Amino acid sequence: MPAPYFDYTALAPEIILTVTIVAVLVADLLFEEREKYQTSTIAGIGCLVAMIPVLYLAGNGADRTMFGGAYTVDNYALAMKALFLLAGYITILLSTNYIEEGDYYQGEYYVLLLTAILGMTIMASARDLITIFVALETLSIPTYLLAGWRKHDARSNESSLKYYLMGVLSSAVMLYGMSIVYGLAGDTRLVEIAKYVSSGQGGQVFDVAIFFTLVGFAFKVSAVPFHFWAPDSYEGAPTPVTAFLSVASKTGGFVALLSLVYVGFFGRGDAWQPILWVLAAASMTVGNLIALRQTNLVRMLAYSSIAQGGFMLVPFAVANQGDGSARPEAFSATVVYLLIYAVMNLGAFAALIAIARKTRSAEIDTYSGLFNYAPALAVTMSLFLFSLAGIPPLGGWYAKLVVFKAVIDAGTAQAVILGVVAALNSVIALFYYARVAGMMWFKPTPAETSTARVPVALGAAIALPTILILAIGVYPNLFARLGELATKGL
């Protein structure tokens, strides 16, 4: 058997990340305790350096495939890798002071974080059931540990355990589904599975396999009714980790779902379309309604991210509707939504962490009068919240627009009904986002206000997403092109 073909240029981002992981581990061994904060610098630089080959490959333009089609580096994969590296970098910026001041293990933290990012970059290229599974576990296992990083805090332990048990359960369900798919299709590569699907074989057993696989992913992306682990895990985990979970690991799950549904199972719309329709409608509605009742901003953002996940599922549910033009439209809608969601949600968490340095809490009540004593933080936080609500001219409006566009393009009754559900939900969502903004702007200033300053790294973690959401909102073409390029891989 000949040795498999390795395209080292195409693998360069993953290789650089791996080298960085080793470097951080070694540095952690060598550095004195007070020098250990530098591990975060190394990790950050690693993420940025890994971005260079991604940009080079994107400029180069040619699609590269390895391992018989199991691993593909195309525009879509590159866009996602760039997103993951950027999200990872922002998470590192967020974590630096939090982890250093909180007396946590520093080196190990960054090693685990980088490993999860590595898993995600692999996920972006995975076009094969086994590769998808390996990537998913590489991304998940470190996050189970990270969720429990505050080990003296009972809630952090609960968070970690809950997340772990749910993660394992969903993996098991998913693997069960995948094994049936393999048993029927005789191949693990998505392209081959697509051929099997289009041949019309398999019958109801294959439908069951699709069902189990999708349910597994529904857990990962915390879609209703498989969402109940998320708020507890989000609240208990250290806040930078929560930011990472709500953005990066969710995106990871969606990337896998995109490959599976659009490449592998697409011909079997009657099997997956109703499931995803229900998941989308339920996630938006339930996520939003529960978010209305939250008094803690982290929990509110957790439920809001469930609802946002519902919006990302909407294009899936209409992709095979109408005259077929909806497929690329729907695919790029989810990709664009993911990119914009990641930026604004990370920004919201960055602002949240910065504000928590002043209020010592994430309870919404403590945000009272923030605008009067920390106007910059209040303004940026408001920008992120209203962007999440989809108010122009902030980036979020474009994400919502492309989703609605996919829905109307499909044009069937069920698509339009889902569109109306989404439209109503965007109004409900505004209520709780605006309420937080109202708390910061309209309510009286507390008697004592903290003068704590925002560290540089955290400031950068807020500034970067702010600039991005304003740029996307005013000139969405930049991001929209990415979504369109990504669609070419279909």
Added chain:
Amino acid sequence: MDWFDSWALTLATFLPLVGCAVVLLIPRAKEELIKQVTLLTTLLTLAVGVMILFQFDYDAADKLQFTVDKSWIDVISSRYHMGLDGISLPLLILTLGITLLCVVYSWDHFPEPHNPKAFLALMLVLETGMAGTFVAQDLILFFIFFELVLLPMYFMIGVWGGPNRDYASMKFFLFTLFGSALMLLSFLALFFLSEPHTFDIVKLTEMHGAGIAHGTQLLIFGGLFLGFAIKVPMFPFHTWLPDAHTEAPTVGSVILAAVLLKLGTYGFVRIALPILPEAAHSWAPYIGALAVIGIIYGALGCLAQKDMKRLIAFSSVAHMGFVMLGISTLTSFGINAAIFGMVAHGLITGMLFFIAGSVQERFHTREISRLGGLLLQAPKMGWILGFCCMASLGLPGLAGFWGEFPAVLSAYEPADGLNLGLFRFFMVVAAIGTVLAAGYLLWMLQRVAMGKVPEEWQDAHIHDVHMPEWIAWLPLLLLIVALGVFPGVVFNVTDDAVQVISKSFVAEGH
């Protein structure tokens, strides 16, 4: 002046945003500098507006002028397309003028909690959104500007508003967003049903909804109707308005009444009617019915109010009912009257809110039963109030008359194919509404301005109109008279452009 042709609208729209950026860079403590920069920005923007007035080709008022058409979001084929015709021109100038006057009015009295920096920055963002809406010729661009006004107004009401501001600002935001979410779905439906797919308002207007099934047209019009009717606001979507108006700071109320409400009626005239004439024809009787219900309901609502601002807010519901009645006739006569009504209502109701604000500032209350004898204590302000009430009730010779009377009259002869009897019935109801309007306005005038000074204020020292107020009010007062005497100034500008819209309904009836 070629460069001006292609840059005028961009300047008029985005200069305030540049000013806002400058204001944000100035430290909060330098209040004078902040005010000067804002004043300069609004002055410059109005100067651009005046230039546009001079350069505008009045013989071709039905054509879009000063057009810009640049690529913007290629992926969804939405373009940066702006243009100005006879319908947009008066509204754009109104917007730029009112904003400047609001800056002048606020000069020395910023409402609590003060903070001129944030207040003026928001006002400039608001100006960009309002001006942009009136000149955007692309549905997505229109949508962005239409929504851009929400955030600043939300914060303006919420931060500087009255005691119930939390509730009022949230209600304002949720109502409008609900409408615009469905409006956006309708825009997208128009995009996919047009051939070739386009968001361009001009191209969509030329298509007149050709090739779209009647049932689908009705649905799409329904989405547009919700978006615009909530903004107008038409009965029964008006409930946000009295709350928002009552709680908003004076300047917020003025902008809300003078410009923001017009975004909705303008949407009908610019988008809903010309793009889907067939559906508009089917919807017209219902719109007319809601409009006259609004006239009567608003008037009755006024008679039950104890608060000056709330009374003026309900009178807005009634006045916008006249505007919508004019639009619902689908005739050039009615639509011309509606546009005149928008401008007149902007000037007059804007003025009334200014006075209500100044009264509140002096007496610390707006409760009508506690006020009285304004003519004795502050005669000038009392007379101005009287003048505005007369203008508002539609006294001939003042601007209000030309908005109201032709609108009522237009219902006598609606577009071909509309139920004649029904619209004549609307006419009678609307005419009764004008009588009620006289009733509530004179009632307010009598209780606030006439009579003896109540004991509570016997010893209070009440300032009459002071300088910033004069500067802010005089232009409005002069315009109310000028437009009342020479209504042709507006009608001549709008008529050509309106003819283009109403023509499609003449064809419709046969």
